[in-house]
Amino acid sequence: xxxxxxxxxxxxxxxxxxxxxxxxxxxxxLGNGRKNVSRKFSNRIILAVVLVxxxxxxxxxxxxxxxxAQVGTPAAKADDQPxxxxxxxxxxxxxxxxxxxxxASDSGSFDITGMIYNGLVKYDKDINLIGDLxxxxxxxxxxxxxxxxxxxxxxxxxxxxxxxxxxxxxxxxYVDPKTPTAYATPFLKVKDxxxxxxxxxxxxYGKPYAPALGSWGAGVLPRHLLEGTDITQSPLKRNPIGTGxxxxxxxxxxxxxxxxxxxxxxxxxxxxxxxLTRIIPDLATMFLELKAGRIDQMGLSPLQFTRQTxxxxxxxxxxxxxxxxxxxxxxxxxxxxxxxxxxxVRQALTTAINRDSIVQGxxxxxxxxxxxxxxxxxxxxxxxxxxFPYDPEKAKQMLAEAGWKDTDGDGILDKDGKPFQFTILTNxxxxxxxxxxxxxxxxxxxxxxxxxxxVIEWAAFVKNFLDKREYEAxxxxxxxxxxxxxxxIWNSTKTAQHQLNFMSYSNKEVDQLLDDGVxxxxxxxxxxxxxxxxxxxxxxxxxxxxxxxDALQIVNARIHGVKPAPAGLTYNFDxxxxxxxxQKYHIQQ
Amino acid sequence: MSKYILKRLIxxxxxxxxxTIISFSVMKVAPGDPVSLVTDLNPNMNEEAIKRIRxxxxxxxxxxxxxxxWLRNMVMLDxxxxxxxxxxxxxxxxxxxxxxxIMINVISLLLILSIAxxxxxxxxxxxxxxxxxxxxxxxxxxxxxPTFWLALLLMILFGVKLEWLxxxxxxxxxxxxxSPLGQLADxxxxxxxxxxxxxxxxxxxxxxxxxxxxxxxxxxxxxxxxRAKGLDERTVIFKHALRNALLPVVTLLGxxxxxxxxxxxxxxxxxxxxxxxxxxxxxxxxxxxxxIMGILVIGAVLTLVGNLLADICYSVADPRIRVSG
Numbered sequence: 001x002x003x004x005x006x007x008x009x010x011x012x013x014x015x016x017x018x019x020x021x022x023x024x025x026x027x028x029x030l031g032n033g034r035k036n037v038s039r040k041f042s043n044r045i046i047l048a049v050v051l052v053x054x055x056x057x058x059x060x061x062x063x064x065x066x067x068x069a070q071v072g073t074p075a076a077k078a079d080d081q082p083x084x085x086x087x088x089x090x091x092x093x094x095x096x097x098x099x100x101x102x103x104a105s106d107s108g109s110f111d112i113t114g115m116i117y118n119g120l121v122k123y124d125k126d127i128n129l130i131g132d133l134x135x136x137x138x139x140x141x142x143x144x145x146x147x148x149x150x151x152x153x154x155x156x157x158x159x160x161x162x163x164x165x166x167x168x169x170x171x172x173x174y175v176d177p178k179t180p181t182a183y184a185t186p187f188l189k190v191k192d193x194x195x196x197x198x199x200x201x202x203x204x205y206g207k208p209y210a211p212a213l214g215s216w217g218a219g220v221l222p223r224h225l226l227e228g229t230d231i232t233q234s235p236l237k238r239n240p241i242g243t244g245x246x247x248x249x250x251x252x253x254x255x256x257x258x259x260x261x262x263x264x265x266x267x268x269x270x271x272x273x274x275x276l277t278r279i280i281p282d283l284a285t286m287f288l289e290l291k292a293g294r295i296d297q298m299g300l301s302p303l304q305f306t307r308q309t310x311x312x313x314x315x316x317x318x319x320x321x322x323x324x325x326x327x328x329x330x331x332x333x334x335x336x337x338x339x340x341x342x343x344x345v346r347q348a349l350t351t352a353i354n355r356d357s358i359v360q361g362x363x364x365x366x367x368x369x370x371x372x373x374x375x376x377x378x379x380x381x382x383x384x385x386x387x388f389p390y391d392p393e394k395a396k397q398m399l400a401e402a403g404w405k406d407t408d409g410d411g412i413l414d415k416d417g418k419p420f421q422f423t424i425l426t427n428x429x430x431x432x433x434x435x436x437x438x439x440x441x442x443x444x445x446x447x448x449x450x451x452x453x454x455v456i457e458w459a460a461f462v463k464n465f466l467d468k469r470e471y472e473a474x475x476x477x478x479x480x481x482x483x484x485x486x487x488x489i490w491n492s493t494k495t496a497q498h499q500l501n502f503m504s505y506s507n508k509e510v511d512q513l514l515d516d517g518v519x520x521x522x523x524x525x526x527x528x529x530x531x532x533x534x535x536x537x538x539x540x541x542x543x544x545x546x547x548x549x550d551a552l553q554i555v556n557a558r559i560h561g562v563k564p565a566p567a568g569l570t571y572n573f574d575x576x577x578x579x580x581x582x583q584k585y586h587i588q589q
Numbered sequence: 590m591s592k593y594i595l596k597r598l599i600x601x602x603x604x605x606x607x608x609t610i611i612s613f614s615v616m617k618v619a620p621g622d623p624v625s626l627v628t629d630l631n632p633n634m635n636e637e638a639i640k641r642i643r644x645x646x647x648x649x650x651x652x653x654x655x656x657x658x659w660l661r662n663m664v665m666l667d668x669x670x671x672x673x674x675x676x677x678x679x680x681x682x683x684x685x686x687x688x689x690x691i692m693i694n695v696i697s698l699l700l701i702l703s704i705a706x707x708x709x710x711x712x713x714x715x716x717x718x719x720x721x722x723x724x725x726x727x728x729x730x731x732x733x734x735p736t737f738w739l740a741l742l743l744m745i746l747f748g749v750k751l752e753w754l755x756x757x758x759x760x761x762x763x764x765x766x767x768s769p770l771g772q773l774a775d776x777x778x779x780x781x782x783x784x785x786x787x788x789x790x791x792x793x794x795x796x797x798x799x800x801x802x803x804x805x806x807x808x809x810x811x812x813x814x815x816r817a818k819g820l821d822e823r824t825v826i827f828k829h830a831l832r833n834a835l836l837p838v839v840t841l842l843g844x845x846x847x848x849x850x851x852x853x854x855x856x857x858x859x860x861x862x863x864x865x866x867x868x869x870x871x872x873x874x875x876x877x878x879x880x881i882m883g884i885l886v887i888g889a890v891l892t893l894v895g896n897l898l899a900d901i902c903y904s905v906a907d908p909r910i911r912v913s914g
């Protein structure tokens with residue numbers, strides 16, 4: 001579950017892109033390393049290094065000759081001035097595939113396009129939408145029309161000005177049936193798109209659609225280079241030109257991608273002159289490169305975070321960051337299965353599973369137990385839902401109340417002569433899930449339920465089991481977007497083949513709440529719907545929510561200006577800098 | 590001779606056709622398809638959008654039509670476009686990687702030959718000696734040690750601790766600013782560990798093969814004759830025995846021609862080398878049919894050509910063998 005891919009500002013635009021529910025079945029975890037859409041928004045950012053420094057200052061105060069006091073406090077030095085120059089080397093386990101955001105579907109690509117393109121809006125450090133290429137916007141009284149007022153001082157990296165025509169082209173390319181894009185949905189809801197003048201556009205929706213505004217975070221493409229061409233064959237796929245803080249320089253397939261600071265960026269040239277993304281598919285190798293000082297930033301595994309980076313060398317040269325990722329892992333029950341139709345049974349199963357020990361054992365404590373589909377550190381999370389803490393005795397009672405008793409004395413509960421046995425399916429290539437399944441198996445055995453574990457290759461898993469609804473329970477994860485809309489997973493109309501409500505969950509009140517939520521613009525009012533929605537889901541327990549993992553990052557200590565915020569780490573990537581005396585590389589552009 | 594070669598070349602056509610049909614069918618039988626990576630469990634996908642993307646790749650047509658279309662382009666040497674989201678011509682994707690793989694494999698093969706042949710010969714000549722037993726242990730160690738593990742240990746020693754060698758990749762970050770000679774030296778430094786690791790694993794096969802050939806040859810009557818007529822041991826071994834023992838190696842070399850373009854995924858992944866192994870692995874995981882087929886066809890052609898070359902070389906090298914045409 002941990003993000004292995006180093007991120008950049010890009011993730012802002014992916015998430016913004018349609019506010020889609022980014023489902024984190026990440027084939028990365030399946031082993032092909034392509035699509036781990038990294039998530040980075042969170043409230044609970046623990047700036048590990050700040051704590052370390054604080055601790056060391058205390059120690060220094062007590063004993064003046066403690067050498068550790070000199071360690072890692074560059075922020076206090078007088079020469080800590082933002083300066084231009086230097087290069088940041090990031091490690092990435094997957095190469096990009098295409099550098100046009102409309103065509104890309106993998107994090108390797110989004111990590112790069114996020115630096116090169118801007119949307120009309122973006123999320124700030126506290127996950128509020130603010131203007132990017134749009135200076136401001138107005139939403140009509142009936143909540144159907146958004147009018148964007150665009151910045152007039154923006155130039156594409158080839159020197160041509162950015163205008164409303166570029167926005168229009170970008171919209172048209174998303175809704176063009178010939179474009180093989182996975183992100184057309186929010187744009188297809190637009191009823192009318194009008195260019196009012198060179199710097200004003202107006203979009204009208206058929207009905208109020210709360211995720212609409214966020215969807216305009218999609219990267220705006222240069223019309224003058226693309227119009228009239230077949231976008232799937234455009235040279236911009238490998239030589240992108242956008243309006244963003246960095247301009248494309250070089251891409252050696254499977255080896256590295258280089259971008260340079262864009263001098264005429266509307267928000268000021270980024271301090272870092274060059275960002276080089278090295279593609280190193282093996283995390284152990286990448287870690288050695290980090291250790292040897294040839295990589296400045298990468299994502300860590302829980303083991304690397306807790307054990308391997310606790311040395312003096314690492315503490316002196318690197319800062320570690322962790323924050324809750326946007327996504328959760330769950331044990332989902334097939335509600336078509338007679339045994340799981342009884343709510344009491346599902347509640348008992350959750351009570352029987354020691355989720356704290358899973359977080360400790362599987363994530364090495366780097367995460368929290370999940371209770372609802374939302375990230376516990378975000379605005380939308382409802383902490384006051386019914387919880388089912390680990391209590392095997394109580395679980396046995398609850399199962400007995402539901403009619404599950406061990407009548408034949410074989411140690412396995414039974415009802416109507418049938419023993420309580422089922423198979424937990426999970427996908428290949430994700431050891432965290434496999435290990436969690438093993439702990440669950442042990443826990444369930446203690447209450448008299450026999451669980452088997454089956455690990456299946458991803459494509460076969462989806463085609464032969466999920467799509468056909470031929471499973472009993474599955475251990476999977478969802479990535480979630482910034483927008484709280486959860487219709488696709490929980491609405492009772494989303495149970496057709498290929499759709500995501502494959503547990504066949506159906507609750508009229510939930511359907512209504514989700515419909516109300518998606519058409520309400522006011523945040524506080526909208527939250528009421530989702531609060532109630534979480535209460536119902538927690539009560540019904542169609543899933544046993546297992547955990548929300550921490551995203552783990554390490555950055556070389558010479559990079560300053562890294563300010564973790566609810567939005568994660570890299571929202572202010574273009575403001576990161578290396579003070580002159582600490583600069584390592586000399587870059588001539 | 591030329592008639593024989595022509596006949597063999599013509600016979601290759603049905604074999605190749607068979608290979609492509611089997612590969613294509615097996616590929617299609619595997620669950621999932623290129624679009625499922627984008628469409629599976631994606632809330633923004635409805636049936637219509639899925640159909641649109643499938644149409645774009647021609648996946649809604651019957652399998653035999655898809656095969657026919659692929660074959661028709663293949664005959665014109667058009668490998669088609671990748672189904673991955675980069676949608677680039679398959680031939681570009683292969684060409685940008687193949688030279689790295691060939692370079693590493695050729696160097697490593699030469700290294701294997703230059704070490705394994707002497708080891709094999711000496712082991713056979715001094716059968717059951719300490720040298721024989723020692724090298725046996727050594728080469729089998731190389732054969733048995735997992736590549737990734739050995740690679741990581743060497744990286745830690747030479748890359749992190751001693752800082753003598755780069756850890757991974759093919760070029761230093763500042764490679765572009767080096768002189769042409771400097772760039773060559775830079776690449777050479779990067780190749781030391783990968784080539785060593787890949788050659789170490791390949792020593793066992795070649796040296797054992799050489800040893801058994803040699804053992805067989807030195808028991809032949811003509812070796813006894815050579816010794817009987819008073820030739821010194823050096824001449825007997827290197828002039829009479831070695832040349833005969835080397836003959837079967839030609840076949841082995843012929844068979845290793847397709848291996849030259851096939852990279853190892855594990856090895857390339859650990860060393861972050863953008864080679865053919867990674868490309869093939871990613872293509873399979875993404876069900877990128879045109880790229881998979883492209884690599885398979887090149888591999889099949891090289892295998893057949895390698896076999897043919899081996900046979901031809903054999904008849905040239907060994908006067909006892911004559912092709913009948």
